[in-house]
Amino acid sequence: MCCVFLILVFLGPRTGILVWWLVDQARWNAVFDTFIWPLLGFFLVPWTTLMYVVVAPGGLEAFDWVWLGLAFLADIAMYAGGAYKRQEVPGYNQYVSRGGQQGQQ
Numbered sequence: 001m002c003c004v005f006l007i008l009v010f011l012g013p014r015t016g017i018l019v020w021w022l023v024d025q026a027r028w029n030a031v032f033d034t035f036i037w038p039l040l041g042f043f044l045v046p047w048t049t050l051m052y053v054v055v056a057p058g059g060l061e062a063f064d065w066v067w068l069g070l071a072f073l074a075d076i077a078m079y080a081g082g083a084y085k086r087q088e089v090p091g092y093n094q095y096v097s098r099g100g101q102q103g104q105q
Contacts, residue, residue, distance in 0.1 A: 013046035047074040
């Protein structure tokens with residue numbers, strides 16, 4: 001578990017999912033019945049998927065929903081932060097107006 005935490009800190013949640021799945025497939029099989037849910041979680045909500053794997057093998061209880069909610073907020077913050085800083089990305093098209101049409105000079 002310590003190594004998974006270090007991978008999350010330095011490389012992000014998707015790498016943590018991949019490494020944890022490679023190392024401990026039994027836990028993932030205990031949590032998910034099919035491969036589609038972890039795959040969708042990998043692409044759409046990686047923090048929530050990781051937290052679900054942490055709390056779900058014994059069943060979800062009252063406080064586990066708080067952890068899942070915090071992980072979902074982390075996923076939303078990840079997407080919102082990317083959208084907020086989009087204008088500062090080098091090479092971003094500065095001539096597109098907020099309305100979506102080409103700006104005129």
